[in-house]
Structure formats: C-alpha cells, structure tokens
Amino acid sequence: MPASTPSQPQTQPLAAAARGVLLALVAALTLFATRDVAQLWWIALLGVAGLPAVLAPQHRLLGPLSRFAEVVVLGLAASQVAADTQLTGVTGGLGASAVLPYLAVPTTVTALRRRFSEGAALLAVAAATLVVSAALTEVDGGRQLGQLGYLAVCAQWLILAGLGLYTAGTLQRVMRVRGEGKPQPYAEATRLLTQLRTVARQLPGATLDPGGISEHLLEELRMVAKTDRGAVLSASGGGRLVVLAQIGVDRVDWETTLDADSAIADAWASQQAQTSSRSQARSRQAGEVSALIVPLVAGVRTVGLVVLEADTGHAYPPPVVARVTALTGPAALRLEAALLFDEVRSLATNEERQRLAREIHDGVAQELVMVGYGIDNALAYVQDDPEETAEALRTLRGEVTRVITELRLSLFELRSEVDRHGGLAAAIAEYARTVGASGGLRVHLSLDESTARLPAATEAELLRIAQEAVTNARKHAGAANLWVTCEVDPPYAQIEVSDDGHGIGDQRPEGHYGLAIMAERAERIRGRLEIRPRRPSGTTVAVVLGSSPRRDKVRGSTVAEGE
Known part of the structure; x- marks a missing residue:
C-alpha cells in the first residue's frame, strides 16, 4: 500500500x-x-x-x-x-x-x-x-x-x-x-555531517581537498578557454584571498585584497563574471592582456573566484564566458563542501590538541613534579649519606627533570597555532627559539614570508612538519646548531630545518614513525618531503609546496654562470 x-x-x-x-x-x-x-x-x-x-x-x-x-x-x-x-x-x-x-x-x-x-x-x-x-x-x-x-x-x-x-x-x-533551542541545531549538524561523511565515502577517486578540486577545475577550464595563466582564489581571514591552485608557466602575484579597485573585487561583490583588459596581478604586465574573473557562487554565498588570463586581446567573448560559467557552477558546490569539511576537520583537530594538552598538564606532569619534590626531600634527609645512594638519587632527579622538560615542550607543541596576524614564519620561529633554548641549541633563522597567506589548513600542516623536524634535531641529532629557513610566497612555500649533528644514517620515512608522520602531512597538502645529509655533518629536512618559477630561474642562471 x-x-x-x-x-x-x-x-x-x-x-x-x-x-x-x-x-x-x-x-x-x-x-x-x-x-x-x-x-x-x-x-x-x-x-x-x-x-x-x-x-x-x-x-x-x-x-x-x-x-x-x-x-x-x-x-x-x-x-x-x-x-x-x-x-x-x-x-x-x-x-x-x-x-x-x-x-x-x-x-x-x-x-x-x-x-x-x-x-x-x-x-x-x-x-x-x-x-x-x-x-x-x-x-x-x-x-x-x-x-x-x-x-x-x-x-x-x-x-x-x-x-x-x-x-x-x-x-x-x-x-x-x-x-528551535539547543537540540535542533545539534540534530541538524549531525544530519549534515552524516551526509557529508556518506558523500565523502562515495566519491570515486576524489577527495574533499580544496586544492585538488581547484586544480581539476583549472584543467577543465583550460580545455574550453584560452588560458596562459589562471588561479582559483578563496576567502581567508582579514578580508583577503588565498590562492588554492594556479596554472601557467610563470607564477603570478595575484591581487588578493577585496577592498582594492580591481575586477577581482568587483566580481566578488557583484557575484557576476567580469572581463578586463588589465592583468589581475599586483605587478602589472605590459602588453595586451585579456582577463576573465568568474565568481564561484554556492547558493547565495561566494566561496571563491576563478581568474583566467590570456596574452591576446578579446580572448573571452560571451560564448566562451558561458562555457566557463557552465563549469564553475557545479564546481562551486564541490569547493564549498571541501572548504567546510576542511574547516570542520581543523576545528576538531584543534579541540583535540587542547584536550590532550589539558590532560597531560593536569595528569602526568603534576605527578612527575610531585616525584621530583619527593626526591628533593630524600636528598635532604639522607641519614647515612652513602655516596652511591646520593648519586642514584641525583641521576633520578635529572631523569625526572628531563621528562618534565619533554612534557612541557609537548604541551607547547600542541598549543602552538599559526596566528592569522603573525603568520607561519613567526609561529615556526617561536617554536624553534623555545626548543633551542631548552636543548642548548644555537638557532639560526632565515625568514622570508610575503603578505599573501596560504590556506589555514596548509599552514597548520607545515607548522606541524617544522615542529617535528626541530624536535627530532634536538632529541636525536646531538647537534650544537640549528638552521631554520622559511620561505612563503603562496602558493609556493619551503620549510627547511638543518642541524650539524651526527646525521640520520640509513633511516627512511617508512622506517621511522616521526618521519612517516611528516611524509603523510606533506602528501596531504600535495607537498614534497626531502630528507638529505648536510655537509660536513648533520641532516636537512625540507618540505616544499608548489613551485616557484622565479626561484628556479635564479637557480638556473646561477648554475649557468658557474659553468
């Protein structure tokens, strides 16, 4: 019936x-x-x-x-x-x-x-x-x-x-x-998250990765419209945009300020496709340029922008614009789902870190402090003062102090986050200085970060990789010096941590838990993890995200001069 x-x-x-x-x-x-x-x-x-x-x-x-x-x-x-x-x-x-x-x-x-x-x-x-x-x-x-x-x-x-x-x-x-009070929003959130999980499991060969979705969209658009360079931009904190993905021979320093007088800002505000005869890069390019900016609108909300440029005039007539918008419509919904999923995952991860930090601080750390106080009392009231007993207690006290130091550094690592105002380089520098001071390492910093920002999830992963590399150098390398280099020029980034210790030997990421975690984090953000010996001694751990044609050109010219 x-x-x-x-x-x-x-x-x-x-x-x-x-x-x-x-x-x-x-x-x-x-x-x-x-x-x-x-x-x-x-x-x-x-x-x-x-x-x-x-x-x-x-x-x-x-x-x-x-x-x-x-x-x-x-x-x-x-x-x-x-x-x-x-x-x-x-x-x-x-x-x-x-x-x-x-x-x-x-x-x-x-x-x-x-x-x-x-x-x-x-x-x-x-x-x-x-x-x-x-x-x-x-x-x-x-x-x-x-x-x-x-x-x-x-x-x-x-x-x-x-x-x-x-x-x-x-x-x-x-x-x-x-x-409509407390239960209903939670019930609605549960329903939506359950649907998102189901969709994520059913996606054939795809992931809810904003960068991967953006790259796929650019490749599709290249098939229907002439494109010498292009990018997908998304909103970030402070009224700015971040580059999720880009294509082209040369890296472009795209305009990422929404309050500027640009076609990008107009497209974002009006939710209408914009064409321009001027490049949307901060450094204006000479010559005739055609630019097409299409907003990615999901429902009533703008979640991003697609910027396409060609080095010829009138490259984007109305029929081409129609073909582009036909592809960006469905892509906007996919990108919004990926960005929301990324945000939910980031919030859940941060909450879990805070919970672990509180548990360690209120549990093991306090107990070890009490053990240390007990050892101090024992040292103060030893009656016979046998030399062996005193030496054993001193050794035990030193071990307890070392464990407490390790726990405090673990708490600092869990609580460290990329400040949206300070940036990735500042967070890495603060961590390197703190760990170096606790481990007796002389820290050498080289920081080069542009005003443009990477996506928040990418910055968080890069920070965790740098933290693991610095911690490994302090614990296992036996080094006296630590060199930390941070170059951020979105969508390109390179973090490099070097020490002058005894080297990593034959260890590989698949055979070392910490290195395996770093490799997984790098793969998650489509980066490359490089582990190589440093001359004359030590190890270098580097993670590279994207490519920088400008930097490659500088390297190429240097090699040519050396030849």
Missing part, C-alpha cells in the same frame, strides 16, 4: 474524541435549557457539518469549508435555541450559552494548525451569523437582536473564543522557540 500523504484522508482520534465530547456537552445543555428533544436536531446538524473536518483535516478545501460550516450552523442553532427557551419563560442568554461552548472546537483546531488568519475569519463569520440570525428571529413581538441578555452572552463567548485563539497561538510560538 502506498504511504499516506498529508493530502490524503486520515482520521485523528484525539480531534474526533474532542468534538464528540463537546457535542455531547452542548446536547445535554440544550436539552436542559429547552426541555425539548426536538432541539437536538441542531446538534446532529452540527455533527454532520464537522464530519469532513474530522475525516480529512489536511485537505485544502474540505477541512476549512467544514469548519466554516460548523460556525454557521452554530450561529443559527444558538439563535434558534435562545428563542425557544424564551418561549418557555427562560432567558435567551441561557439558551445561547448551551450551544456556544462548541465555538472553541473549530477555533482551537485552526490555532493548533497555525492557521491564525483562518481562526480570526471563523470568529468573524460566527459573529455575523449570530447577528443576522438574531435580526431575522422574532421573539415576543420583537426581534431577538434587541435582547440585551442574548447579545451579552454572544459577545462573552466570542471574546472567550478569541482569547483562546490568542492563547493557543502564543503557546505554539513558545513551543516552537523551545524546539
């Missing part, structure tokens, strides 16, 4: 029971007020009028029409029953009060369904029916409309029904606000 939908007839036992109870109540009150069984036919008619609303409450027409029919029958019944009670010597107000309590049924139903305008319309129709019916009903030689008792009772029940409608609406809003 097909599953029922809201538009299909379906019974609601609670609503039907409420109507039945109120029908029985008004029937009993009517019989008590009139002493006439014949008056119960109004109650039967009222039940027939409300039957479609019980059987098809969700129907677009039957439900509302049935409720309007109920209030019309209710108005006629109240007027007629009031007139009959006056003929028997009872005030008309008592007769109307016997029937009008049923007015709460249709108005409450509309309030629970959040149809407050329909509820107000029901009250208006009920009031109009009561007035018209009273004007047409003759009682004791006059019109019932002139009976003050009858009018007062009708007004009372209409006001009570209106207050009930307002109260039900207020309760609905309060319940909705409470329902």
Whole structure:
C-alpha cells in the first residue's frame, strides 16, 4: 500500500474524541435549557457539518469549508435555541450559552494548525451569523437582536473564543522557540555531517581537498578557454584571498585584497563574471592582456573566484564566458563542501590538541613534579649519606627533570597555532627559539614570508612538519646548531630545518614513525618531503609546496654562470 500523504484522508482520534465530547456537552445543555428533544436536531446538524473536518483535516478545501460550516450552523442553532427557551419563560442568554461552548472546537483546531488568519475569519463569520440570525428571529413581538441578555452572552463567548485563539497561538510560538533551542541545531549538524561523511565515502577517486578540486577545475577550464595563466582564489581571514591552485608557466602575484579597485573585487561583490583588459596581478604586465574573473557562487554565498588570463586581446567573448560559467557552477558546490569539511576537520583537530594538552598538564606532569619534590626531600634527609645512594638519587632527579622538560615542550607543541596576524614564519620561529633554548641549541633563522597567506589548513600542516623536524634535531641529532629557513610566497612555500649533528644514517620515512608522520602531512597538502645529509655533518629536512618559477630561474642562471 502506498504511504499516506498529508493530502490524503486520515482520521485523528484525539480531534474526533474532542468534538464528540463537546457535542455531547452542548446536547445535554440544550436539552436542559429547552426541555425539548426536538432541539437536538441542531446538534446532529452540527455533527454532520464537522464530519469532513474530522475525516480529512489536511485537505485544502474540505477541512476549512467544514469548519466554516460548523460556525454557521452554530450561529443559527444558538439563535434558534435562545428563542425557544424564551418561549418557555427562560432567558435567551441561557439558551445561547448551551450551544456556544462548541465555538472553541473549530477555533482551537485552526490555532493548533497555525492557521491564525483562518481562526480570526471563523470568529468573524460566527459573529455575523449570530447577528443576522438574531435580526431575522422574532421573539415576543420583537426581534431577538434587541435582547440585551442574548447579545451579552454572544459577545462573552466570542471574546472567550478569541482569547483562546490568542492563547493557543502564543503557546505554539513558545513551543516552537523551545524546539528551535539547543537540540535542533545539534540534530541538524549531525544530519549534515552524516551526509557529508556518506558523500565523502562515495566519491570515486576524489577527495574533499580544496586544492585538488581547484586544480581539476583549472584543467577543465583550460580545455574550453584560452588560458596562459589562471588561479582559483578563496576567502581567508582579514578580508583577503588565498590562492588554492594556479596554472601557467610563470607564477603570478595575484591581487588578493577585496577592498582594492580591481575586477577581482568587483566580481566578488557583484557575484557576476567580469572581463578586463588589465592583468589581475599586483605587478602589472605590459602588453595586451585579456582577463576573465568568474565568481564561484554556492547558493547565495561566494566561496571563491576563478581568474583566467590570456596574452591576446578579446580572448573571452560571451560564448566562451558561458562555457566557463557552465563549469564553475557545479564546481562551486564541490569547493564549498571541501572548504567546510576542511574547516570542520581543523576545528576538531584543534579541540583535540587542547584536550590532550589539558590532560597531560593536569595528569602526568603534576605527578612527575610531585616525584621530583619527593626526591628533593630524600636528598635532604639522607641519614647515612652513602655516596652511591646520593648519586642514584641525583641521576633520578635529572631523569625526572628531563621528562618534565619533554612534557612541557609537548604541551607547547600542541598549543602552538599559526596566528592569522603573525603568520607561519613567526609561529615556526617561536617554536624553534623555545626548543633551542631548552636543548642548548644555537638557532639560526632565515625568514622570508610575503603578505599573501596560504590556506589555514596548509599552514597548520607545515607548522606541524617544522615542529617535528626541530624536535627530532634536538632529541636525536646531538647537534650544537640549528638552521631554520622559511620561505612563503603562496602558493609556493619551503620549510627547511638543518642541524650539524651526527646525521640520520640509513633511516627512511617508512622506517621511522616521526618521519612517516611528516611524509603523510606533506602528501596531504600535495607537498614534497626531502630528507638529505648536510655537509660536513648533520641532516636537512625540507618540505616544499608548489613551485616557484622565479626561484628556479635564479637557480638556473646561477648554475649557468658557474659553468
């Protein structure tokens, strides 16, 4: 059997029971007020009028029409029953009060369904029916409309029904606000993360990597539009853009400031493709240039930009722009998912580091400090002062001090993050100085970082690689000097850590846990990890991200001069 939908007839036992109870109540009150069984036919008619609303409450027409029919029958019944009670010597107000309590049924139903305008319309129709019916009903030689008792009772029940409608609406809003409190966002987040995990597992041969998606998009665009150089840019902190990927023979120093007077800023703000006869690089190139900037819009949010340039004029006519935008539309959604996934992963990683740091600080570190205090007390109160015992205690004290130092450095490493204002080079320099001071190493720094920034996730991975290399040099190399070089010129970066120790020997990344971790981190950001001996002694660990044609040219010219 097909599953029922809201538009299909379906019974609601609670609503039907409420109507039945109120029908029985008004029937009993009517019989008590009139002493006439014949008056119960109004109650039967009222039940027939409300039957479609019980059987098809969700129907677009039957439900509302049935409720309007109920209030019309209710108005006629109240007027007629009031007139009959006056003929028997009872005030008309008592007769109307016997029937009008049923007015709460249709108005409450509309309030629970959040149809407050329909509820107000029901009250208006009920009031109009009561007035018209009273004007047409003759009682004791006059019109019932002139009976003050009858009018007062009708007004009372209409006001009570209106207050009930307002109260039900207020309760609905309060319940909705409470329902939209803490549980619902968490439930929505769980649903979205579960869907993201499922999608990530089902992607054939692809990953949720912003850089990889950007590179694939540029390769696709190169097939449909002439491109001598191009890049995919994404938003970063401080109102700037970062280069996720680029193509071309020469590296381009793209404009990454959104408040500059450029086609890039215009495309980001307007969410419309822009063409320009001027290069979008900071260093303007001479000659005729065609530039096309297409925003990557996912829904209503701009998640990035595609910049294409050709060294010929009029390279991007409208047909070419249409072909490019046809490819960037689906790519924007993929890139947004990758960026969100990257951000969620980064947040989870940072929270885990903070948790581990707190556990180490509050657990093992405190216990070792207490052990150290105990050894100090033992040294102070040794009675016989045997030389061997004292020497053993001193050795133990030195070992405990070494472990505490290692733990403190581990805490520092876990808590170290790339400051969005200080940059990657500053974070690496701070860590190298701290570790060098604790290990008695003389640290030599060479920092060259441009104002442009790498993506936050890439900077975090490069920092962890540099930290592992510096830690290995302090622990295992037996070195006296440490050289740390950091060159960052997005999308190119190179971090190099060298020491003058005894060298790494025959160890390879696959045979050393720390080196294997560094290799995995480098592969995750599409970088290259290089481990080589340093002359005359020591080891050099370097990670290189991207390529720098300008730097390669300098190296090539140096080699040529040497030849």
